[in-house]
Amino acid sequence: xxxxxxxxxxxxxxxxxxxxxxxxxxxxxxxxxxxxxxxxxxxxxxxxxxxxxxxxxxxxxxxxxxxxxxxxxxxxxxxxxxxxxxxxxxxxxxxxxxxxxxxxxxxxxxxxxxxxxxxxxxxxxxxxxxxxxxxxxxxxxxxxxxxxxxxxxxxxxxxxxxxxxxxxxxxxxxxxxxxxxxxxxxxxxxxxxxxxxxxxxxxxxxxxxxxxxxxxxxxxxxxxxxxxxxxxxxxxxxxxxxxxxxxxxxxxxxxxxxxxxxxxxxxxxxxxxxxxxxxxxxxxxxxxxxxxxxxxxxxxxxxxxxxxxxxxxxxxxxxxxxxxxxxxxxxxxxxxxxxxxxxxxxxxxxxxxxxxxxxxxxxxxxxxxxxxxxxxxxxxxxxxxxxxxxxxxxxxxxxxxxxxxxxxxxxxxxxxxxxxxxxxxxxxxxxxxxxxxxxxxxxxxxxxxxxxxxxxxxxxxxxxxxxxxxxxxxxxxxxxxxxxxxxxxxxxxxxxxxxxxxxxx
Ligand code: BES
Ligand code: ZN
Ligand code: MN
Numbered sequence: 001x002x003x004x005x006x007x008x009x010x011x012x013x014x015x016x017x018x019x020x021x022x023x024x025x026x027x028x029x030x031x032x033x034x035x036x037x038x039x040x041x042x043x044x045x046x047x048x049x050x051x052x053x054x055x056x057x058x059x060x061x062x063x064x065x066x067x068x069x070x071x072x073x074x075x076x077x078x079x080x081x082x083x084x085x086x087x088x089x090x091x092x093x094x095x096x097x098x099x100x101x102x103x104x105x106x107x108x109x110x111x112x113x114x115x116x117x118x119x120x121x122x123x124x125x126x127x128x129x130x131x132x133x134x135x136x137x138x139x140x141x142x143x144x145x146x147x148x149x150x151x152x153x154x155x156x157x158x159x160x161x162x163x164x165x166x167x168x169x170x171x172x173x174x175x176x177x178x179x180x181x182x183x184x185x186x187x188x189x190x191x192x193x194x195x196x197x198x199x200x201x202x203x204x205x206x207x208x209x210x211x212x213x214x215x216x217x218x219x220x221x222x223x224x225x226x227x228x229x230x231x232x233x234x235x236x237x238x239x240x241x242x243x244x245x246x247x248x249x250x251x252x253x254x255x256x257x258x259x260x261x262x263x264x265x266x267x268x269x270x271x272x273x274x275x276x277x278x279x280x281x282x283x284x285x286x287x288x289x290x291x292x293x294x295x296x297x298x299x300x301x302x303x304x305x306x307x308x309x310x311x312x313x314x315x316x317x318x319x320x321x322x323x324x325x326x327x328x329x330x331x332x333x334x335x336x337x338x339x340x341x342x343x344x345x346x347x348x349x350x351x352x353x354x355x356x357x358x359x360x361x362x363x364x365x366x367x368x369x370x371x372x373x374x375x376x377x378x379x380x381x382x383x384x385x386x387x388x389x390x391x392x393x394x395x396x397x398x399x400x401x402x403x404x405x406x407x408x409x410x411x412x413x414x415x416x417x418x419x420x421x422x423x424x425x426x427x428x429x430x431x432x433x434x435x436x437x438x439x440x441x442x443x444x445x446x447x448x449x450x451x452x453x454x455x456x457x458x459x460x461x462x463x464x465x466x467x468x469x470x471x472x473x474x475x476x477x478x479x480x481x482x483x484x485x486x487x488x489x490x491x492x493x494x495x496x497x498x499x500x501x502x503x504x505x
Pocket of ligand 3: 352353
């Protein structure tokens, strides 16, 4: 898909499809359309009973007086109830319809809509991303004939109509498309089944990214992980046939000499399949546990986007990757391991495995780098789905500034996160008689917080750290089943803001 920005009046555009965004009530564009169509459009539009449904598409063909073959109208709902989220919904609806493939050139007017808090560049950045994301199609494991019959054609070229063109707008559009591309990478990885998306496959993907963008990659195999003493990661890997990997990628964008670099660490949970281990999960929807590596996929997506955008920052991506399988060699409930930090952990529940692989990765990055901040991204708890559903990522951490930055970035990127408290009192729940701490809480309740509380025990004092629990947002169930690529947009927006400011939390 080849997309451009153009300043032109929509009536004169010779495209096959023109999508116009309209408010349900008294939109002045209706009069403008009526002038060209001799009143035909207004009569049709005013008869549409569902024209106040945000994101609904109405398709018209053969209207006189317009240069386009087909006119599509997307509803923005009622003017008085308009919000940036409603604009997003309308834009994504047009993007989805365009991806389904009207042939030839297509144009839309979504960038012309005034949206509170968004500059023209902000709008183009979002539109670039959504139109790219909408072209996603999973075909990795479809046979050739199936692949050929199910296809998204996508329109070509795609024209974003604006009031005034500028180099900034073109750059914003390209940046949005680049982030969209990174989101697609994460979605492909998330959707790939666990017999193919193994720890080794994640490592290979990281290596390919490193080659593509000249990143520095380090892949530790099982032997190297043993030598380091990451017993918590190894405890989760104990029952698996596919051996674990510890994956590191470095992106140097700041240009600073090595001694002066203060990178941000992104740590992603890479459980390629979570059976629960000996604490076996029930079988309903168990296939969805292939998505338990979406934190890892997001981390790869963010570093990919940072490199595509040449962000002037330094990043370290760290991914502990393993399956969590039951077997005669698997870790038992009650087993105690010594983590890389030296702290001992009693593994009371083998299904609370995310925190075990993450704690060793967190220790590793703090030892090896002088970090300015750490963000971990994990499908950590089912409890976050109960708390926040599929709308918001759970956000916790040890630094209010960092938490506020991430929340605001999520808002701006339409990829929202919402904070939960992480008070010291919650730590009492992780006490163990047989180790320094247990991997699950001694009581029911606050499951997402106690997961974060466990991780916080592996953060050195003074380092700003945040934890994003994406168990609810990283994928969708139902007939739209699939990975979402969240929270890549949030994180890229956060990094963009950090790159543009000197203050750090
Ligand atoms: N990968 C799961 C979390 C999860 C659950 C993600 C549902 C997506 C949907 C995680 O490893 C897990 O099993 N967590 C347990 C923790 C519990 C044993 C303390 C959970 O949420 O039940
Ligand atoms: Zn898990
Ligand atoms: Mn689990």
